[in-house]
Amino acid sequence: MITTARWNPDAIVFNSWQQYGTPSYWMQKFFRESSGATIHPITISSSYSDSLAASAITWHDDENSILRVKIVNFGPDAVSLTFSATGLQGSINALGSTATVLTSGSVMDENSFANPNKVVPVMIELRNAAEEMEVTLPPHSLSAFDLALAQSRLVAEM
Numbered sequence: 001m002i003t004t005a006r007w008n009p010d011a012i013v014f015n016s017w018q019q020y021g022t023p024s025y026w027m028q029k030f031f032r033e034s035s036g037a038t039i040h041p042i043t044i045s046s047s048y049s050d051s052l053a054a055s056a057i058t059w060h061d062d063e064n065s066i067l068r069v070k071i072v073n074f075g076p077d078a079v080s081l082t083f084s085a086t087g088l089q090g091s092i093n094a095l096g097s098t099a100t101v102l103t104s105g106s107v108m109d110e111n112s113f114a115n116p117n118k119v120v121p122v123m124i125e126l127r128n129a130a131e132e133m134e135v136t137l138p139p140h141s142l143s144a145f146d147l148a149l150a151q152s153r154l155v156a157e158m
Contacts, residue, residue: 010022010024011024011025011028012025013111013113015113018113018116020111020112020113020116020117021111021116021120022110022111022119023102023104023109023110023111023119026102026119026120026121027102027142029121030070030100030102030121030142030144031070037057037058037059037068038057038058038059039055039056039057040056040057040058040067040087041056042054042055042056042069042083044081046079046081048073048075048077048079048081050075051073051074051075051077051079052071052072052073052074052075052079052081052137053071053072053074054069054070054071054072054083055069055070056068056069056070056085058088058149064096064148064149065090065148065149066146066147066148066149067085067088067092067146067147067149068144068145068146068147069083069085069144069145069147070142070143070144070145071083071135071137071142071143071145072141072142072143073137073138073139073140073141073143074140075139075140076139076140077139078136078137078138078139079136079137080134080135080136080137081134081135081137082132082133082134082135083132083133083135083145084131084132085131085132085147086131088131088149090149090150091131091149091150092129092130092131092147092148092149092150093129093147093148093149093150094126094127094128094129094130094148095148096148097125097126097129097145097146097147097148098123098124098125098126098145098146099123099124099126099135099143099144099145099146100121100122100123100124100143100144100146101121101122101138101141101142101143101144102119102120102121102122102141102142102143103119103138103139103140103141103142104118104119104140107140126145126147129145129147129148133145
């Protein structure tokens with residue numbers, strides 16, 4: 001008899017030959033990736049403000065500086081909004097900017113051994129990335145907008 005290891009809450013489920021990440025695992029991965037970041041103030045002004053939570057940070061990996069805007073839509077409706085990034089050290093570079101969305105058709109959806117990728121993040125390139133952007137947030141979703149920051153001329157000349 002093969003048993004599956006389960007804890008409450010699970011982040012990763014495994015047995016002796018398979019494993020998969022739960023939606024909670026993927027959400028935690030979003031927040032782990034940008035340690036050592038600088039937090040920026042953010043304001044949400046929307047009729048859906050009660051169903052949204054957001055944060056903005058800048059962080060640096062080995063090659064890039066990135067502005068990451070994370071927005072959670074707790075509500076059952078898609079939300080269209082505009083966000084503006086001001087006061088940055090550099091401008092937004094569409095090349096290298098991405099959006100990653102974690103959502104599913106139902107808030108009760110889970111991954112399983114039969115369908116380990118039912119709820120996983122989906123990344124797309126943001127060809128229209130700019131200091132001001134219109135975005136649509138799916139219902140019951142976590143969206144991360146990673147906006148590549150172009151180096152300012154002063155920094156690039158050093």
